[in-house]
Amino acid sequence: MxxxxxxxxxxxxxxxxxxxxxxxxxxxxxxxxxxxxxxxxxxxxxxxxxxxxxxxxxxxxxxxxxxxxxxxxxxxxxxxxxxxxxxxxxxxxxxxxxxxxxxxxxxxxxxxxxxxxxxxxxxxxxxxxxxxxxxxxxxxxxxxxxxxxxxxxxxxxxxxxxxxxxxSAHLLDVKAPALAVESQALDDAVAALVRGEDPENGGFGGAPKFPPSPVLEFLIRHASAASSGGGTAEAARAVAGRTLAGMCRSALFDALGGGFARYSVTADWSLPHYEKMLYDNAQLLRVLAHWVWLGGSDEFPRDEAHHAAVLTAEWLVRELGLPEGGFASSLDADSERDGRSVEGGYYVWTRRELAEALGQENAADAARLAAVFGLPMGEHSDHAGPLHAGRALDTAERELLERHRAALVVARARRTPPGRDDKVVAGWNGLAVAALADAAWALERPELLDAAQRAAELLATVHWDGERLLRVSHAGSGAGIEGLLADYAGCAEGAFSLYAATGEERWYAWAEELLEAATQRFVADGLLSDEAVAPREASAGVRSALAGARTLDPHDTETPSGASLLAGVLLTHAAYSGSLEDRALASSILAGLPRVLAQGPRVAGWLLAVGEASLAGPLEIAVVGRPGENRRRLLAAALAAPSAGRVVAVADAEAADGKVPLLADRPSGPDGSPLAYVCRDFACRLPVGTPEELGEQLRAGG
Missing domain, CATH: 3.40.30.10 (Glutaredoxin)
Known part of the structure; x- marks a missing residue:
């Protein structure tokens, strides 16, 4: 039936x-x-x-x-x-x-x-x-x-x-007095994360172990601070480096095709639960891009992060990209192997399979790769395992893998792939747009911007009707409930990032529309909630299950909470527009940080990251002038600025007085030559025309 x-x-x-x-x-x-x-x-x-x-x-x-x-x-x-x-x-x-x-x-x-x-x-x-x-x-x-x-x-x-x-106890009073974030609270959060770290394997806690994506963004932002009152910037950098190294060198990361599994069943990341989620990979791609901008660390060098980020970006576009634009939600953990459904069946290898993929002429290399990746020998040689070394590969091992990567990819592609959930979730796609926009510049892969823009086009035309945002679409058609707060704020985060990466003002304008709708639709009686006050489809059963209460979950789960994402985009817009109201609303949300931190910093990563932005910014960088190589280099230097509070506006000379207030009265140089303007705390430096001069200003703190 x-x-x-x-x-x-x-x-x-x-x-x-x-x-x-x-x-x-x-x-x-x-x-x-x-x-x-x-x-x-x-x-x-x-x-x-x-x-x-x-x-x-x-x-x-x-x-x-x-x-x-x-x-x-x-x-x-x-x-x-x-x-x-x-x-x-x-x-x-x-x-x-x-x-x-x-x-x-x-x-x-x-x-x-x-x-x-x-x-x-x-x-x-x-x-x-x-x-x-x-x-x-x-x-x-x-x-x-x-x-x-x-x-x-x-x-x-x-x-x-x-x-x-x-x-209802979590509902946030947006009329509460705005409070400034204190640097001591951020230092204390880093200290708590250091105490909870697994220093041997990276990450936090024992098994099962999940990627702490929002926490990693906080640690990177904290590490980028020019100074830290508690001296915790280097500690944050070290913890982030060990965690990224532990994940990227383990079975959690697909060393062959890129992308991260949902979590590890073991504390040492050696046995993944093989489902791959858009929200994990979007966040981790962005974290890796920001780590590349930061310059890496002894624990996890920049070039290793660059390699993992490139593989992940390519995987995301190749495996989750949809014909209509946007990205599918996930790949299944299970796939067919030897005629039956097996968890991880698509990803694991036996020694025999490795040898067959490389051919008799490369038998010695196949044996070496099997040894590097710890595939079982002897009576257990038919047992399959993931290709991971659990450590950094040396130069010869990296060259060996690269020499045969294409052949292994082709052999694996002959297997039955895991099933794909091809629904498009608005908020997760917003995070993917932001990740690809940043990665395009950090990795010097401009083609990633095309994928980001195609996803943003789908969100702006299929999910958004000019007033409300749908949470889900499928095959190019919107369906289901109105988006939640995290969908509106996640899409705005992606739109602002895409504007900074491209200079196309339509993305800035759309982010403003989303932000205005979010503040109107998710606030009632001075209280912020996760569900729109008058949603397109009322959730009567949910309201009954809560005795009529509205809901707000301020804690990060596998994704940043709607409230913390909203605080972040409010700060971004305030830096672009000068809106005191938006900065005050962001500060009201940040005032709830001590209450969230009472549950531990691991459930407050994105709110802590926003706290870093509030403390460090706004650092406003406007790049104007005619397109060309010099403007591209200026923009690259601006986007790589090591400040959590940085926003970047870019426009042609003719468009310098368009929709973005930060660009107003920013003339280009003689004959439209590019210039960069750096402002902090309502004071601006003299405009500069070379990336070297811009870098000097940014290193001096703006």
């Missing part, structure tokens, strides 16, 4: 379209049907690249007997957490409150109005010690629903009230 999921923009939902379960989309229609039938709601939440989501789908949702129970006793709803992070956040909090743990697949049982009363994650088809089977859970929930309804409803009401209080 076909259910309602066919034709969804989400690949995850489309994967369940042929299930015998009568799945519905999350929304008022499904909840109303549950109320009419007098049955509870089963909500299953996952995402396309989730390994255990696929396992539970095969074991339970494709099983007709299980489907009959679900269809008879429940209204079943399938949710893509990437499409509906608002729904996922609420029910994940409910699961953690009830069970003390969470994860995906997320399995929620709720009243017909959306209030949860029981939750778990993966349930197997048969029971085993400590974990009941899914059928046992269905029977137990149905028995509670029919025999103890009043107790179930009381539990759901109490949970909703509790969650509502937790979520």
């Amino acid at each position: 076909a259910n309602r999921l066919a034709g969804s923009p989400s690949a995850y939902l489309r994967q369940h379209a042929a299930n015998p379960v009568d799945w519905q989309h999350y929304g008022d229609e499904a909840l109303a049907e549950a109320a009419r039938r007098g049955v509870p709601v089963f909500i299953s939440i996952g995402y396309a690249a989730c390994h255990w989501c696929h396992v539970m789908a095969h074991e339970s949702f494709e099983d007709r007997a299980t489907a009959e129970v679900l269809n008879e006793r429940f209204v079943s709803i399938k949710v893509d957490r990437e499409e509906r992070p608002d729904v996922d956040a609420v029910y994940m909090a409910a699961c953690q409150a009830m069970s003390g743990q969470g994860g995906w697949p997320l399995s929620i049982f709720a009243l017909p109005d959306g209030r949860a009363f029981y939750a778990g994650t993966y349930f197997p088809p048969l029971p085993y010690p400590g974990r009941p089977s899914f059928r046992q859970i269905l029977d137990a929930v149905w028995e509670a629903w029919t025999e103890r309804r009043e107790a179930v409803e009381q539990q759901a009401a109490a949970l909703a009230e509790g969650l509502g209080g937790v979520f």
Whole structure:
């Protein structure tokens, strides 16, 4: 039978379209049907690249007997957490409150109005010690629903009230007095990160270990400070270098084709969970580009970072780039190998496969590569492993890999590739646009700007209608809910970065439109929230699950929070435009930094990075004059400026009085020759006409 999921923009939902379960989309229609039938709601939440989501789908949702129970006793709803992070956040909090743990697949049982009363994650088809089977859970929930309804409803009401209080406590008062960021708070955050570092392997904590992308951006910005009151700039540089080295030299990074896996099952990054996400790779590409601009470190040299960044940028454009522009959300962890679905099957190699790919004439080189990458020998020589050394390659080893990279790529391309979730998520694509715009200049790869502009065009024409931003599109058509705060702010971040990289004022103008819409749509009664006050599609079930409370999560998860992204683009716009209102609003958001830091700096990376920008800036650089090699060199020097508070405006001589206030009254030199103007703290230096002079001014702190 076909259910309602066919034709969804989400690949995850489309994967369940042929299930015998009568799945519905999350929304008022499904909840109303549950109320009419007098049955509870089963909500299953996952995402396309989730390994255990696929396992539970095969074991339970494709099983007709299980489907009959679900269809008879429940209204079943399938949710893509990437499409509906608002729904996922609420029910994940409910699961953690009830069970003390969470994860995906997320399995929620709720009243017909959306209030949860029981939750778990993966349930197997048969029971085993400590974990009941899914059928046992269905029977137990149905028995509670029919025999103890009043107790179930009381539990759901109490949970909703509790969650509502937790979520509403994070709402941000934008009328609160603006507070200046103190350098001591940033130094203390670096010191805390040093204490929590895994100095042997890089990164933080033990297994599983995730890329700390927002934290890395903070550390790089802190390391770029001309001086640090607590003397922590070098410490920040060292921690960032060790973390980047640990990841880029490990199995987390695809040394053959580029790009990073979602996380490592082990503390030493040696066993990745092989799904590849746009949001991870966009952030890490930008971090690597900024590390190149910073100049690298002893722990992770600039040339090694440059190489990893180039491979990642090429992978992102090649593997996630879509025909209509924009970037797909993810690649699956699983792929076919030897006739069955295997996690990481596309990426791992045996010694025999390596030898076959290089041919008999290169047998010695194949053996050397197998040894470098630690592939098993002897009786285990048919065991497959990822190509990684777990250390920096020496010159001869790098040359060996480069000599045979093309042959290995061709051989791997003959395998069945992992599935791709080709929905476009607005906020993640905004981060990708920003990453490619910066990487184009840091890596001297101007073709990356073409990919950034194609993605921005899709966002500006398909997702944006002039007033509101859609979160998701598929095959060139917008669909689903209005974007969340992180979508608006993420797209504005990308648009501002693209303007700085190209000088095309339309991107600056679009960033302004997004910023104005965000401040209007996500603020009500002086409070900032993650969901628009009057969204295109009301989330009645979510509001009920929180007893009517609005939500704001100020903590960074796998991506920067909407609030911290908004603070960053407000500061950027204030530097371009001189808007005191925007700088005050950014400062009001930054005033919440101590409260977020109470949970530790690892959940406040992007807000800390914005704090660095607030403390260091604004450093305003305007580049004007006719296009040509000298203006290109001036712009390259401006973009590479080692300051967290730097903004760059660029225009032709004829356009110097256009849409960007920072360019006003900035004449070019004689006959339109390029000039650069550097301003800090409302004071400007004399314009200069060479990259060397500009570099001297920037090294002097503007």
